[in-house]
Amino acid sequence: MYCIVPVNIFIIAIPNSSIMLKIENTKAQMRKGVLEFCILSILENGEAYPSDILVRLKKANLIVVEGTLYPLLTRLKNSGLLTYRWEESKSGPPRKYYTITSDGITFLSALYVTWKDLVKAVRLTTKKI
Amino acid sequence: MKKTNTINLGGVIFHIEEDAFTLLQKYLSSIKDHFSESEGQEEIVTDIEARIAEIFQEKKVKIISSDHVEDVIKIMGQPEEYGDEGADDDKISDDPSLKEKVKRRVYRHPTDKILGGVCVGLGVYFNVDPVLFRLGFLVSMFLGGFGLLMYLVLWLIVPVADTTSDKLKMKGEPITADSIGKAITAQVEKAIDPETSQNALKIFFKWLGNAVRFVFDILVKLTKVLGFVLKPLLGIGFLIFGLSVTIAFSFLLLVLSGTFGISHHDFSGAIHTLKTVFETYPLPEMFVLLGFILLVGIPIFQIIYVGLRLLFNMAKQPNYIKGTLASLWILGLISVIVFGLYSISVFSEDARKDQFVELIEVKSDTLNISLLPHIDFYWEDRDLKIIDSEDSGYTLNSSVQLDVRRSTDSLFHLQIRKHAMARSYKEAKKYAENIDYNYILKEGELLLDQFFIIPADDPYQHQEIELTLLIPNDKSIYLDETLKYFIDDIRNVTRTRDYKMVEHIWQMRAEGLTCLDCN
Numbered sequence: 146m147y148c149i150v151p152v153n154i155f156i157i158a159i160p161n162s163s164i165m166l167k168i169e170n171t172k173a174q175m176r177k178g179v180l181e182f183c184i185l186s187i188l189e190n191g192e193a194y195p196s197d198i199l200v201r202l203k204k205a206n207l208i209v210v211e212g213t214l215y216p217l218l219t220r221l222k223n224s225g226l227l228t229y230r231w232e233e234s235k236s237g238p239p240r241k242y243y244t245i246t247s248d249g250i251t252f253l254s255a256l257y258v259t260w261k262d263l264v265k266a267v268r269l270t271t272k273k274i
Numbered sequence: 275m276k277k278t279n280t281i282n283l284g285g286v287i288f289h290i291e292e293d294a295f296t297l298l299q300k301y302l303s304s305i306k307d308h309f310s311e312s313e314g315q316e317e318i319v320t321d322i323e324a325r326i327a328e329i330f331q332e333k334k335v336k337i338i339s340s341d342h343v344e345d346v347i348k349i350m351g352q353p354e355e356y357g358d359e360g361a362d363d364d365k366i367s368d369d370p371s372l373k374e375k376v377k378r379r380v381y382r383h384p385t386d387k388i389l390g391g392v393c394v395g396l397g398v399y400f401n402v403d404p405v406l407f408r409l410g411f412l413v414s415m416f417l418g419g420f421g422l423l424m425y426l427v428l429w430l431i432v433p434v435a436d437t438t439s440d441k442l443k444m445k446g447e448p449i450t451a452d453s454i455g456k457a458i459t460a461q462v463e464k465a466i467d468p469e470t471s472q473n474a475l476k477i478f479f480k481w482l483g484n485a486v487r488f489v490f491d492i493l494v495k496l497t498k499v500l501g502f503v504l505k506p507l508l509g510i511g512f513l514i515f516g517l518s519v520t521i522a523f524s525f526l527l528l529v530l531s532g533t534f535g536i537s538h539h540d541f542s543g544a545i546h547t548l549k550t551v552f553e554t555y556p557l558p559e560m561f562v563l564l565g566f567i568l569l570v571g572i573p574i575f576q577i578i579y580v581g582l583r584l585l586f587n588m589a590k591q592p593n594y595i596k597g598t599l600a601s602l603w604i605l606g607l608i609s610v611i612v613f614g615l616y617s618i619s620v621f622s623e624d625a626r627k628d629q630f631v632e633l634i635e636v637k638s639d640t641l642n643i644s645l646l647p648h649i650d651f652y653w654e655d656r657d658l659k660i661i662d663s664e665d666s667g668y669t670l671n672s673s674v675q676l677d678v679r680r681s682t683d684s685l686f687h688l689q690i691r692k693h694a695m696a697r698s699y700k701e702a703k704k705y706a707e708n709i710d711y712n713y714i715l716k717e718g719e720l721l722l723d724q725f726f727i728i729p730a731d732d733p734y735q736h737q738e739i740e741l742t743l744l745i746p747n748d749k750s751i752y753l754d755e756t757l758k759y760f761i762d763d764i765r766n767v768t769r770t771r772d773y774k775m776v777e778h779i780w781q782m783r784a785e786g787l788t789c790l791d792c793n
Contacts, residue, residue, distance in 0.1 A: 210356070236331060
């Protein structure tokens with residue numbers, strides 16, 4: 146499963162800074178919704194520890210600062226969509242390996258349907274006539 | 275040479291330089307603060323610590339310097355940034371300043387302060403050396419203490435810049451990860467090397483600040499101890515004061531609204547004045563009354579409230595109530611001021627009309643002066659009294675006074691000066707001319723009316739009559755008992771008071787009015 150980054154749809158020349166702020170805000174809102182979806186998708190392919198997830202997310206330009214990830218993981222875990230296990234590391238601190246729960250998979254498939262609908266909707270509504 | 279500490283970061287041991295340590299600690303605690311309302315606070319911080327440890331290990335850092343920490347903060351980002359991307363929705367709306375353009379704000383400086391941090395805050399805001407403000411306040415304290423009051427007020431109302439964001443707002447800098455990082459770094463540097471920017475003036479102010487704070491602390495402690503004892507007493511005092519003022523005020527309102535009848539003499543002047551003003555005032559009477567009640571009632575209410583609070587430990591008034599009361603009070607104030615200005619305008623012009631009468635009929639050497647009796651007026655009671663005599667279409671008014679002076683010729687004269695006040699001079703003149711005054715002159719006897727009459731249509735325009743009796747040299751007058759309160763400051767040689775002048779004969783001599791039969 147791929148993560149489609151919606152931000153790339155919007156390439157607009159921005160003239161002034163207040164619009165800039167608004168755009169930043171909207172982008173952030175969009176990313177926020179998509180981020181959970183993408184984290185769950187990454188974990189659907191197998192367990193991973195935060196640094197792995199960070200590499201994938203950064204490559205996709207989905208997050209700017211790494212700190213963003215940790216509160217999200219904690220929240221998803223607290224909602225029962227993720228679990229983790231500890232694993233010793235030879236090179237550093239012990240790592241938390243996250244896996245998706247069955248609840249998480251149900252949640253993800255619901256999100257997937259929503260996402261497809263959204264992409265379709267966006268394509269239809271943003272098409273130049 | 276730099277001092278280093280050893281820390282355990284995510285289960286890994288690191289050496290860290292002292293300034294880097296302070297910076298890292300500040301960063302981690304800012305994350306902790308940010309998530310203070312989320313349930314996973316500890317976990318998030320632990321995870322982030324672990325990640326930081328990992329980053330340091332990846333970079334093979336042996337001794338962590340502040341540069342390393344700054345790099346790591348750049349990678350991990352400020353907690354304010356997570357809010358936009360990760361945390362709960364309400365977190366986003368928590369700090370609107372993140373999205374809005376940053377406006378410079380006045381804050382009190384928490385660390386650079388001498389006393390309350392007001393001057394530093396002002397200095398930062400206006401971008402000048404705070405010493406200028408300090409000197410200003412110090413000097414103004416000796417000029418009537420205005421500065422002291424000003425300082426205390428500012429101390430109370432200006433908030434402290436607690437967070438790094440506040441400090442940035444103080445300088446009007448945008449709040450971004452970068453600027454926060456820079457600000458924190460700057461703070462740490464300052465904390466490490468506090469001796470920078472010290473000079474003689476600053477040391478003097480620091481010393482002064484410490485001294486003032488010391489006295490202040492003692493005062494606060496003393497007040498606390500005394501307050502325990504005085505609080506209930508003060509509360510009772512406030513209550514009694516508030517309640518008695520309320521009673522007095524309601525009584526005044528009842529009188530003014532005419533509940534006790536217009537004949538209540540002490541207030542009849544005010545009542546008639548108000549009556550005249552209301553005749554032309556564009557707003558209804560109730561409106562002005564309400565404004566007056568708000569203007570006086572709200573402070574009384576607050577005094578009683580404070581009294582109750584001191585006594586019974588009641589909850590503080592919520593801000594919206596305070597705000598509402600304050601706006602209502604201002605409304606009341608405006609209403610009363612407008613009414614007051616209008617009232618003044620109604621009586622702004624003063625006009626008078628003089629009438630001279632030669633009392634040729636007086637042949638005797640002594641003129642007996644007394645008041646004509648009237649069924650509605652009594653000589654013992656000379657307060658303002660206004661009576662409508664409906665049948666004759668006149669209004670009777672008791673504002674008449676008598677003075678006595680020297681005549682320039684050999685005749686008695688009576689000067690009748692009629693006064694009135696109105697919006698314009700023309701009007702005032704008209705009202706003055708409408709005044710009619712009567713007296714009876716018999717052989718050797720002058721009988722004066724206790725009142726004048728005006729047409730019933732004329733409102734109360736402060737009409738007055740000043741009578742002046744002019745006595746030729748060597749002639750005398752006898753002042754009847756009834757004139758006791760009718761005469762007004764008659765000048766005489768012995769400086770006898772008015773009420774002692776009656777029932778005596780007074781002769782106009784070269785040196786002045788002289789009593790002939792006083793002991």
